[in-house]
Amino acid sequence: MKRLFPILSIITAILLAYALYQALVVAPTDALQGDVYRIIYYHVPSAWTAFLLFLINFIASVVYLIRRNQKADMIALVSAEVGVVFCTVVLVTGPLWARPVWGIWWAPGDIRLTSTLVLWLIYVSYLVLRRFSSGSQTQMLAAALAVFGALDVPLVYFSIWFFRTQHPQPVIGGGGSMDPRMLHVLLLSWLAWLCFGFLVCWSRYRLEVLHREVEEAHAMQSLAGGAPAKASLPLDRGSR
């Protein structure tokens, strides 16, 4: 398992470099937007990765609520953190893209960007809750919030969608079909960023495992009344 990480890192680095080359050099210039559109190869993969991570967070949170499984909680935490980072990228690149092309930084009626903003807010509040709550119930409260957030997402989407039909607004990012060559580069970029995201998640997961093992060691020490902690500690202590 430990060997896999450096190998994957190298593969990811190569993929990212190749994707960057494809995005900046090989992909054809857009007829309407010129070269500015190339930010899409960064913006859209980040969005898809963020959504995927938030979906993972939702599933992990539900599993935690049902089973109180520590691994599920760690996956939820990690996917939320990395998801927020990718989501931030989307929110930064969105306006950067919009300004030169459509002349505005932001359009409240733009479903995708606005939904992403709300998603970002929900998950930042999730992370703040995890940070600010004390006690053994942090994980349960956070999982409950994640469920609320997930229930909210379709409502956010539909409310903004309907708002837009009543108040027509400029749509950032354009719609319509895409040149197959561009689509090819887009999917390649997504693959590269997905690998990168996976690596970051994995690192963070390992860090969290270590962190919890340290906490366990301290707890065991306290339990034994000051005796030295045992060398190997089972992480998942089961239901009780």
Add this chain to the structure above:
Amino acid sequence: MTDATPHGLPITVTDVIKQFGRFAALRGVTAEFDSGRFHAILGDNGAGKTTLLRALAGLAQPTRGKISIFGKTPKDACQEIGYMAHPSLLYDEMSGMENLRYFAGLYGIRGDARCVEVIRAVGLDPELTRPVGQYSQGMRQRMSLARAILHDPKILLLDEPFSNVDVHSAREMVRLLKSMRDAGKTIFLVTHQAFLLEGVADEFVWMEAGQIVSRTANIPANLADRRGGVQ
């Protein structure tokens, strides 16, 4: 296995560990308590007495281990448990009677008769309209005890009920508790004032650093000198 107690299944605590993050409040407590007896729980601050009581009440979930009260988990046995702590668990803005009427509703008790009965039993006046927030500490603790016994629970869990209470009120409460034990109730009482329970409690349980260290029929010798006045 213990002999069958005259009052039914005992209260068993099996290898209970309770951790708050890095701190272990209970470090492997295993004990069996006969029902129908008065168990005084003593120990220095931080020994785990409050945590043990809260675990028995179902307010603290053990990190590991099990607690069985009359064969059920504390949550399932909630109708049979009466809990009292140092905070009064009462609304300061309501009178004693109003408080008890409300809490009676939580246990499905209708009518005022039972409320009046328990308020009289703790030596207070049911007609008193003064809000509980204006009571003396002694009165407040007695009213809190009234709330705890409202639903006639089989087991009483009392966490430092005599703290900052005048001796008269304290002795009133002890007298009431003794009569309740004589009527077959099981009582667990955490206190720093063991002398109040001399001759009343059936056993004295001494806790240290999250474990039960000794159980004796009389007050442990090192406490026998701490008498008189309120601690």
Add this chain to the structure above:
Amino acid sequence: MISLWAVMLATLKKDIRLEWRSKDALNAMLFFSLLVVVIFAFAFDPLAEESRQIVGGLIWVAFLFAAVVALNQTWARELRNQVLDAYRVSPAPANALFLAKALGNFIFVSVLEALMAPLFVVFYNLHVLGPAWQLIPIAILGTWALVVNGTFFAAMSLRTRSREIMLPLLLFPISIPAVLGMVAGTTAVLTGDNPAHFWIVLLLTYDVVFTTACLALFETVLHAE
């Protein structure tokens, strides 16, 4: 068996009685609501044409602020003297407590809204150009949306640091679709430009979804240590 309905009613009556007794807090809240409206009237010039377009939003933002102040007090009385422990230890159903608190908040916030709304009408010379009766379901559903989640998150915040900032921090993101619904619906009715039906349905859906979620998870949150 302990009846959820009976406990809920008893708790609600108790809360209303206590709220009524401490009229100071009540009066302070009412005055606060008045102040909010006045500040808004200064900040968003009622005579300017643009103000009339956004007054739907102004009203609901004002209601939101008032609601948060009220929601932060939801469990204040229970925290003193650890009364919640008495509840946790009793056989009374947790959802009875939740519904009583949510309904209590609903009533209280509605009273504040009933005070603030006429002030908005006065300051902004509002005429309702669309079907005015639709404002009632919008107000009811919108207020419930804020209050049901607010009561739940107030309970979650009990176990966190910075409790009072935690509540709006958790509440606002989740409430965005509901706020959009309230604002767009109110504006639609005030200006008469668009039908408000979709917004009413959206608010209803929001309320059903989140009331269910709160009822499903409240017991776990109540017993959190």
